[in-house]
Amino acid sequence: DAGITQSPRHKVTETGTPVTLRCHQTENHRYMYWYRQDPGHGLRLIHYSYGVKDTDKGEVSDGYSVSRSKTEDFLLTLESATSSQTSVYFCAIRGGDGNSPLHFGNGTRLTVT
Amino acid sequence: GIQVEQSPPDLILQEGANSTLRCNFSDSVNNLxxxxxxxxxxxxxxxxxxxxxxxxxxxxxxxVATERYSLLYISSSQTTDSGVYFCAVEAFSGGSNYKLTFGKGTLLTVNP
Known part of the structure:
Protein backbone atom coordinates (compact mmCIF):
# COMPACT_ATOMS: atom_id res chain seq x y z
CA ASP A 1 0.00 0.00 0.00
CA ALA A 2 1.12 3.51 -0.80
CA GLY A 3 2.19 5.34 2.35
CA ILE A 4 -0.53 7.98 2.55
CA THR A 5 -2.08 9.15 5.80
CA GLN A 6 -4.99 11.56 6.01
CA SER A 7 -5.95 13.32 9.21
CA PRO A 8 -8.38 13.64 10.76
CA ARG A 9 -10.44 10.70 9.50
CA HIS A 10 -13.68 12.27 10.65
CA LYS A 11 -14.57 15.83 11.57
CA VAL A 12 -17.74 17.69 12.42
CA THR A 13 -17.56 21.47 12.37
CA GLU A 14 -19.88 24.44 12.34
CA THR A 15 -20.61 26.75 9.44
CA GLY A 16 -18.17 29.63 9.28
CA THR A 17 -15.28 27.94 11.09
CA PRO A 18 -11.90 27.31 9.45
CA VAL A 19 -10.90 23.70 8.83
CA THR A 20 -7.57 22.19 7.76
CA LEU A 21 -7.17 18.67 6.46
CA ARG A 22 -3.75 17.09 6.27
CA CYS A 23 -2.27 14.60 3.85
CA HIS A 24 1.07 13.03 4.67
CA GLN A 25 3.02 10.73 2.34
CA THR A 26 6.12 8.65 2.89
CA GLU A 27 6.75 7.85 -0.80
CA ASN A 28 8.61 11.05 -1.70
CA HIS A 29 6.27 11.49 -4.68
CA ARG A 30 6.21 14.79 -6.51
CA TYR A 31 2.49 15.00 -7.27
CA MET A 32 -0.23 15.30 -4.63
CA TYR A 33 -3.96 15.88 -5.12
CA TRP A 34 -7.10 16.70 -3.16
CA TYR A 35 -10.41 15.31 -4.42
CA ARG A 36 -13.89 15.47 -2.99
CA GLN A 37 -16.46 12.75 -3.44
CA ASP A 38 -20.18 13.44 -3.41
CA PRO A 39 -23.16 11.26 -4.40
CA GLY A 40 -23.95 11.70 -8.07
CA HIS A 41 -20.71 13.54 -8.81
CA GLY A 42 -18.01 10.94 -8.48
CA LEU A 43 -14.57 12.31 -7.64
CA ARG A 44 -13.80 15.93 -8.44
CA LEU A 45 -10.40 17.58 -8.27
CA ILE A 46 -10.07 20.50 -5.85
CA HIS A 47 -6.36 21.39 -6.03
CA TYR A 48 -3.14 19.65 -6.82
CA SER A 49 0.57 20.14 -6.28
CA TYR A 50 3.47 19.31 -8.57
CA GLY A 51 6.21 20.18 -6.11
CA VAL A 52 7.02 22.09 -2.94
CA LYS A 53 5.22 25.46 -3.10
CA ASP A 54 3.88 24.58 -6.58
CA THR A 55 0.10 24.22 -6.69
CA ASP A 56 -2.72 24.66 -9.14
CA LYS A 57 -6.50 24.69 -9.14
CA GLY A 58 -8.81 21.88 -10.07
CA GLU A 59 -12.42 21.99 -11.22
CA VAL A 60 -14.00 22.78 -7.81
CA SER A 61 -11.44 25.02 -6.10
CA ASP A 62 -13.72 27.84 -4.91
CA GLY A 63 -13.72 28.08 -1.11
CA TYR A 64 -10.55 26.00 -0.73
CA SER A 65 -6.88 26.80 -0.44
CA VAL A 66 -3.84 24.52 -0.24
CA SER A 67 -0.27 24.66 0.88
CA ARG A 68 2.76 22.44 0.43
CA SER A 69 5.83 23.51 2.36
CA LYS A 70 7.39 20.04 2.42
CA THR A 71 7.37 17.18 -0.09
CA GLU A 72 5.56 14.91 2.33
CA ASP A 73 2.71 17.20 3.43
CA PHE A 74 -0.18 18.71 1.48
CA LEU A 75 -2.74 20.73 3.44
CA LEU A 76 -6.27 21.58 2.37
CA THR A 77 -7.91 24.54 4.12
CA LEU A 78 -11.53 25.60 4.15
CA GLU A 79 -11.26 29.22 5.26
CA SER A 80 -14.92 29.46 6.29
CA ALA A 81 -16.71 26.14 6.05
CA THR A 82 -20.16 25.95 4.46
CA SER A 83 -22.72 23.14 4.43
CA SER A 84 -22.01 22.59 0.71
CA GLN A 85 -18.50 21.50 1.70
CA THR A 86 -19.85 18.52 3.60
CA SER A 87 -18.18 15.68 1.73
CA VAL A 88 -15.60 12.94 1.80
CA TYR A 89 -12.15 14.29 0.95
CA PHE A 90 -9.48 12.10 -0.59
CA CYS A 91 -5.80 12.80 -0.95
CA ALA A 92 -3.90 11.07 -3.74
CA ILE A 93 -0.28 10.86 -4.87
CA ARG A 94 1.61 10.03 -8.06
CA GLY A 95 5.25 9.42 -8.57
CA GLY A 96 7.71 9.76 -11.39
CA ASP A 97 7.03 12.46 -13.94
CA GLY A 98 3.29 12.40 -13.20
CA ASN A 99 2.32 9.97 -15.93
CA SER A 100 2.00 7.08 -13.48
CA PRO A 101 -0.61 5.29 -11.35
CA LEU A 102 -2.57 7.38 -8.85
CA HIS A 103 -2.86 6.10 -5.27
CA PHE A 104 -5.37 7.29 -2.70
CA GLY A 105 -5.43 7.79 1.02
CA ASN A 106 -8.33 6.47 3.09
CA GLY A 107 -10.30 9.70 3.07
CA THR A 108 -11.60 12.27 5.56
CA ARG A 109 -15.33 12.54 6.19
CA LEU A 110 -16.18 16.18 6.89
CA THR A 111 -19.59 17.30 8.11
CA VAL A 112 -20.40 21.00 8.28
CA THR A 113 -23.47 21.74 10.42
CA GLY B 1 -12.92 19.65 -20.52
CA ILE B 2 -12.87 15.98 -21.31
CA GLN B 3 -16.06 14.02 -20.60
CA VAL B 4 -16.06 10.50 -19.16
CA GLU B 5 -19.11 8.26 -19.28
CA GLN B 6 -19.34 4.90 -17.58
CA SER B 7 -21.89 2.19 -18.18
CA PRO B 8 -23.88 0.61 -16.79
CA PRO B 9 -24.44 2.84 -13.75
CA ASP B 10 -25.55 -0.16 -11.69
CA LEU B 11 -25.00 -3.88 -12.08
CA ILE B 12 -26.17 -6.81 -9.96
CA LEU B 13 -24.58 -10.24 -10.41
CA GLN B 14 -24.70 -13.66 -8.87
CA GLU B 15 -21.42 -14.97 -7.59
CA GLY B 16 -19.53 -16.72 -10.37
CA ALA B 17 -20.91 -14.61 -13.21
CA ASN B 18 -18.79 -12.57 -15.61
CA SER B 19 -19.25 -8.89 -16.37
CA THR B 20 -17.99 -6.10 -18.59
CA LEU B 21 -17.86 -2.45 -17.54
CA ARG B 22 -17.39 0.26 -20.13
CA CYS B 23 -15.76 3.68 -20.08
CA ASN B 24 -16.22 6.12 -22.97
CA PHE B 25 -14.33 9.39 -23.21
CA SER B 26 -14.81 12.42 -25.38
CA ASP B 27 -11.28 13.26 -26.50
CA SER B 28 -7.86 11.78 -27.08
CA VAL B 29 -6.17 10.74 -23.86
CA ASN B 30 -2.66 9.77 -22.91
CA ASN B 31 -3.56 8.08 -19.65
CA LEU B 32 -6.44 5.92 -18.42
CA VAL B 64 -8.80 1.25 -27.48
CA ALA B 65 -7.55 4.81 -27.47
CA THR B 66 -8.29 5.45 -31.14
CA GLU B 67 -11.98 4.64 -30.55
CA ARG B 68 -12.08 6.39 -27.17
CA TYR B 69 -13.20 3.61 -24.88
CA SER B 70 -11.95 1.18 -22.31
CA LEU B 71 -13.45 -2.05 -20.96
CA LEU B 72 -12.97 -3.70 -17.59
CA TYR B 73 -13.70 -7.43 -17.47
CA ILE B 74 -14.46 -9.26 -14.24
CA SER B 75 -14.58 -13.03 -14.51
CA SER B 76 -15.98 -15.49 -11.95
CA SER B 77 -17.14 -12.63 -9.77
CA GLN B 78 -16.92 -12.86 -5.99
CA THR B 79 -18.76 -10.96 -3.27
CA THR B 80 -15.51 -9.12 -2.53
CA ASP B 81 -15.72 -7.58 -6.02
CA SER B 82 -18.69 -5.50 -4.88
CA GLY B 83 -18.24 -1.76 -4.81
CA VAL B 84 -17.91 1.11 -7.25
CA TYR B 85 -15.60 0.95 -10.25
CA PHE B 86 -14.26 4.23 -11.54
CA CYS B 87 -12.57 5.04 -14.79
CA ALA B 88 -10.32 8.10 -14.93
CA VAL B 89 -8.66 9.70 -17.95
CA GLU B 90 -6.09 12.37 -18.63
CA ALA B 91 -5.45 14.53 -21.65
CA PHE B 92 -2.01 15.85 -20.84
CA SER B 93 -1.62 19.46 -21.93
CA GLY B 94 2.04 20.03 -21.12
CA GLY B 95 4.20 21.29 -18.27
CA SER B 96 3.20 19.79 -14.94
CA ASN B 97 -0.45 19.55 -15.84
CA TYR B 98 -1.10 15.93 -14.87
CA LYS B 99 -4.76 15.79 -13.81
CA LEU B 100 -7.14 12.85 -14.01
CA THR B 101 -10.85 13.32 -14.71
CA PHE B 102 -13.14 10.68 -13.22
CA GLY B 103 -16.33 9.14 -14.48
CA LYS B 104 -19.26 8.75 -12.11
CA GLY B 105 -18.66 5.06 -11.65
CA THR B 106 -20.43 1.72 -11.95
CA LEU B 107 -21.93 0.31 -8.76
CA LEU B 108 -21.42 -3.46 -8.77
CA THR B 109 -23.23 -5.73 -6.35
CA VAL B 110 -22.28 -9.40 -6.29
CA ASN B 111 -24.75 -11.58 -4.42
CA PRO B 112 -23.78 -14.94 -2.88
Missing part, protein backbone atom coordinates in the same frame (compact mmCIF):
# COMPACT_ATOMS: atom_id res chain seq x y z
CA UNK B 33 -6.79 4.23 -15.05
CA UNK B 34 -9.38 1.98 -13.41
CA UNK B 35 -10.13 2.07 -9.68
CA UNK B 36 -12.23 0.02 -7.29
CA UNK B 37 -13.87 1.62 -4.27
CA UNK B 38 -14.81 -1.06 -1.76
CA UNK B 39 -17.85 -0.83 0.54
CA UNK B 40 -15.62 0.68 3.24
CA UNK B 41 -14.70 3.56 0.97
CA UNK B 42 -11.12 2.64 0.11
CA UNK B 43 -10.02 3.46 -3.44
CA UNK B 44 -7.64 0.97 -5.03
CA UNK B 45 -5.86 1.42 -8.33
CA UNK B 46 -6.60 -1.62 -10.51
CA UNK B 47 -5.00 -0.74 -13.82
CA UNK B 48 -2.88 1.92 -15.43
CA UNK B 49 -3.77 1.29 -19.07
CA UNK B 50 -3.49 4.11 -21.63
CA UNK B 51 -3.69 1.51 -24.41
CA UNK B 52 -3.69 -2.24 -25.00
CA UNK B 53 -4.70 -5.02 -22.66
CA UNK B 54 -3.61 -5.97 -19.16
CA UNK B 55 -4.63 -8.77 -16.85
CA UNK B 56 -4.47 -9.13 -13.09
CA UNK B 57 -5.98 -12.37 -11.84
CA UNK B 58 -9.70 -12.45 -12.59
CA UNK B 59 -9.65 -8.86 -13.80
CA UNK B 60 -8.53 -7.60 -17.15
CA UNK B 61 -8.78 -4.30 -18.97
CA UNK B 62 -8.57 -3.19 -22.56
CA UNK B 63 -8.23 0.36 -23.84
Missing amino acids: QWFHQNPWGQLINLFYIPSGTKQNGRLSATT
